[in-house]
Amino acid sequence: MSDIVIVFHSGYGHTRKIAEAIAATSGAQLLPIDADGDLPAGGWEALAAAKAIVFGTPTYMGGPSWQFKKFADASSKPWYTQAWRNKLAAGFTNSASMNGDKLSTLHYLFTLSQQHSMLWAGTGLMPSNAKSSTRDDINYVASSSGLMTTTPSDASPDEMVAGDLATAARFGERVREALALLKG
Ligand SMILES: Cc1cc2nc3c(=O)[nH]c(=O)nc-3n(C[C@H](O)[C@H](O)[C@H](O)COP(=O)(O)O)c2cc1C
Numbered sequence: 001m002s003d004i005v006i007v008f009h010s011g012y013g014h015t016r017k018i019a020e021a022i023a024a025t026s027g028a029q030l031l032p033i034d035a036d037g038d039l040p041a042g043g044w045e046a047l048a049a050a051k052a053i054v055f056g057t058p059t060y061m062g063g064p065s066w067q068f069k070k071f072a073d074a075s076s077k078p079w080y081t082q083a084w085r086n087k088l089a090a091g092f093t094n095s096a097s098m099n100g101d102k103l104s105t106l107h108y109l110f111t112l113s114q115q116h117s118m119l120w121a122g123t124g125l126m127p128s129n130a131k132s133s134t135r136d137d138i139n140y141v142a143s144s145s146g147l148m149t150t151t152p153s154d155a156s157p158d159e160m161v162a163g164d165l166a167t168a169a170r171f172g173e174r175v176r177e178a179l180a181l182l183k184g
Contacts, residue, residue: 004028004175005046007039008056008092009068013157015058015094018149021165022092025172028054037070048078052088052179053118055109059093062101064108072112082117088179089113090121092147092171094164106146121178123147123171136163138170147171 006028010016016032023030029050031043047053057068064072078084091109093102113120127142134140140163141148149164 002027002029003049003051004054004088004179005031005050005052006054006056007031007033007043007047007071008054009033009037009058009065009071010056011035011058011060011065011067014151014155014160015056015092017157017160017165018092018094018147018168019056021168022054022056022147022172022175025169026054026176028052028172028175033067033071035067037067039071044078048083050087051183052090052175053084053113054175055089055091055112057093057105057109059095059100059102059105062104064093064105075112075116079116084116084118087116087118088121088175088182089116089118090146090171090175090178092149092168094149094151096151096153098141098150100150102141102143102148103145106143106148109146119182121175123167124174124177125167125170134163135161136166138163138167140164140167
């Protein structure tokens with residue numbers, strides 16, 4: 001049982017790989033939202049006990065998947081009592097296009113966290129945007145508000161971009177660092 005929980009949906013396994021890379025460095029518990037938009041048994045209890053919740057979803061049609069949105073709507077129950085108030089929050093999204101409207105998805109995750117009165121942490125990562133930068137550099141997709149990764153549309157989950165997985169690992173370290181600061 002970890003005090004960091006990654007609650008995420010992944011339709012085809014790509015976003016799951018990112019979630020696993022974040023978990024590897026943050027020590028987070030993975031909480032996958034299933035194809036029907038439901039959590040596994042004990043999922044809501046794990047979220048209630050967590051000190052940090054990391055939200056993850058692929059970007060579908062410029063926003064979160066409907067399964068993630070079903071989870072978000074169901075979180076109106078803890079919202080009523082502000083049960084997640086002052087927990088750390090962070091978010092990530094994976095999509096096929098370099099831009100792909102991923103920022104809309106991250107904005108949605110941020111708004112969800114603020115409805116719950118959570119404390120949002122970004123990536124804390126500088127962009128890799130020099131002439132010499134490559135896809136395998138840290139934060140080549142260059143997102144500060146949350147983790148963005150870009151999986152080519154014809155790539156399998158086993159062909160994730162190495163730089164994205166490395167960036168996800170750094171994001172996991174950032175979440176762990178932010179939680180340590182919050183705990184004081
Ligand atoms: C219904 C649907 C809508 C999509 N919309 C977008 C989009 O708006 N932008 C984008 O860059 N990729 C889009 N994609 C591509 C996915 O984001 C991409 O394949 C991602 O890796 C899927 O992650 P998953 O395997 O975790 O479901 C879409 C894919 C699907 C199936």
